[in-house]
Amino acid sequence: MSLETLDSRHPDAVVVGGGLIGSSIALRLAQAGLRVSVLDRGPAGQEASSAAAGMIAPQAEKMGPAKFGELCGLSHSLYPEFAAEVEALSGHVVNYRRDGTLLVALDDEQVREIDDIEADAASPAIERLDSQAAQRRVPGLASDIRSALFLAGDHWVDNERLTRAVIEAARRQGVTFQENTPVRRIHVRHERMEGAETDRERIACGEVILAAGCWSGTLAATAGVELPMEPCRGQMLEFELDSPLPVVVRGGHSYLVPRDGNRVVVGTTAEYAGFDAAVTAGGIAEVLRAALRLAPFLAGGCFRRAWAGLRPDTADHLPILGPCGISGLTLATGHFRNGILLAPVTARLIADIVVNKSSPPVLESFAAERFAPVA
């Protein structure tokens, strides 16, 4: 890209939002030689990216359209290298684990779901288990399991550690993080992005990448781009068990995901309650009821903490990625339930768009234009 026209005090690219998506993109842009600033309204990395469960699970999630499955598969395949690179660059361990997922069915509907997953996947890494075999994998599960699938290819990562590590890796590559700096507006003139405005200044730059999670819609509107986005709250609990949980366990909307030190994170709810990330009594009860039904052994776990995060959902539940009809403004948002899984591929493709002005075919289905013409 041509940088000559830019003042040397100005970054080449401003990334709005320092979650896992924005920070991963910033890292890739800095590696490509750009001067990058990440602006975050709070401390970077503290929203959905830290609240998540960290499942890298293209098989256990019902992946929707084929193009989305392709995107998820691509990101899944990038994960081993991404995690190793981030660990090497940051000096932090991220706990990327490839132990697999046990998907459990407790009723007819869940049996149909795992039948579908088994039929769709046609992968040798999928193993059908009866109740006893499932119990052998994870002792103490519900005694009335109808059927189960073991998905060896579904992995997990400690997303809090990963997000911190990506931020640190990006910093070490020269990215500037301006925290507690909300962006109020993205300036556009004659369909050309001119910069980002905070309470203190207007930052001129050649490129803005909007990666502000569920807050992206409000910011896009300031540039005249309408994004049909809505936050979807998920409440989570964490317990300490007597021994480590060997694999991720999922059943219906409930899941238990291991962490180091015998910890386990338990989720979740899917609530459309606006931008309110409160933990509620009803939410805790819902999460616990479902988890204890699936995994009665959890009853002996020691409670550690509860939290909630806001998933960036979109009208069709698919991400919004790439150009938006305004030169210099690129969108990287709407990752809904899969932003941890999708971080490596998003970072790679968005950096490619910004640096090389490419149009990766895999992103065609995820353009903002699918919703409405840009105003």
Ligand SMILES: Cc1cc2nc3c(=O)[nH]c(=O)nc-3n(C[C@H](O)[C@H](O)[C@H](O)COP(=O)(O)OP(=O)(O)OC[C@H]3O[C@@H](n4cnc5c(N)ncnc54)[C@H](O)[C@@H]3O)c2cc1C
């Ligand atoms: C309970 C829960 C469980 C989940 N589990 C999984 C899972 O197992 N696997 C998976 O793949 N995904 C999961 N997800 C989804 C995943 O967490 C998200 O898709 C992903 O974290 C989105 O990342 P992000 O960087 O876009 O958003 P965020 O992490 O929310 O980051 C957005 C950033 O933008 C900043 N920002 C907002 N407004 C402004 C502004 N005006 N100016 C500057 N900065 C701003 C925020 O402060 C924030 O730091 C889960 C989500 C939740 C809530």
